[in-house]
Amino acid sequence: MHQDIERILYDQAAIARVTKKLGAQLTKDYAGKNPLVICVLKGAMLFMADLVRQIDTHLEMDFLDVSSYQGGTKSTGEVKIIKDLDIPLKNRDVLIVEDIIDTGRTLNYLVNLFKYRQAKSVKICTLLDKPETRVLPVHSDYVGYTVPNAFLVGYGLDYEENYRNLPYVGILKSSVYETK
Numbered sequence: 747m748h749q750d751i752e753r754i755l756y757d758q759a760a761i762a763r764v765t766k767k768l769g770a771q772l773t774k775d776y777a778g779k780n781p782l783v784i785c786v787l788k789g790a791m792l793f794m795a796d797l798v799r800q801i802d803t804h805l806e807m808d809f810l811d812v813s814s815y816q817g818g819t820k821s822t823g824e825v826k827i828i829k830d831l832d833i834p835l836k837n838r839d840v841l842i843v844e845d846i847i848d849t850g851r852t853l854n855y856l857v858n859l860f861k862y863r864q865a866k867s868v869k870i871c872t873l874l875d876k877p878e879t880r881v882l883p884v885h886s887d888y889v890g891y892t893v894p895n896a897f898l899v900g901y902g903l904d905y906e907e908n909y910r911n912l913p914y915v916g917i918l919k920s921s922v923y924e925t926k
């Protein structure tokens with residue numbers, strides 16, 4: 747698995763550092779608001795698990811499964827809800843937690859959907875932001891790291907469902923997907 751990684755961008759310590767910093771900001775911004783913190787499965791699961799433990803105020807969690815990459819390195823352009831939320835979000839302060847914003851299709855779709863469902867506020871916290879490849883506009887209120895235009899894996903991010911369990915974020919060697 748590790749031999750398929752070109753370069754490690756963020757190791758465990760770097761991820762922990764930025765997660766702690768984001769958690770401190772969120773603790774301040776959401777004190778007394780009991781936000782509904784939404785994890786976008788599957789990619790955001792590890793970041794969500796670490797981030798909520800750094801937010802020191804009441805919150806609720808829910809999980810939504812959407813997919814637009816169908817495992818590969820290219821966005822299909824179509825966002826599909828595979829599992830919807832359980833908790834109604836009308837009049838709730840919603841915080842969407844993501845691993846990465848790439849084309850922006852996933853979050854553009856979700857922000858519009860949650861506003862349509864009458865959330866009181868909708869904000870985004872993403873570990874990684876890849877602004878160079880944006881197709882649809884997305885404003886993220888909380889960003890861990892801004893990343894270069896490369897296909898990344900690890901810490902939740904996959905290539906064909908593999909590599910999510912790497913404890914770091916790295917660039918996948920192009921030979922891994924170009925020979926397919």
Ligand SMILES: O=P(O)(O)OC[C@H]1O[C@H](OP(=O)(O)OP(=O)(O)O)[C@H](O)[C@@H]1O
Nearest residue numbers: 787788789813814815848849850851852
């Ligand atoms: O900005 P975008 O181009 O929409 O890309 C970002 C989304 O793509 C990935 O999810 P994916 O759809 O691959 O599903 P996964 O989270 O289950 O890996 C990633 O976890 C983000 O949710």
Ligand code: HPA
Nearest residue numbers: 848896897898899903904
């Ligand atoms: O760089 C990426 N890696 C893995 N999954 C992704 N989904 C969007 N961008 C990426």
Ligand SMILES: [Mg+2]
Nearest residue numbers: 786787788789
């Ligand atoms: Mg995802």
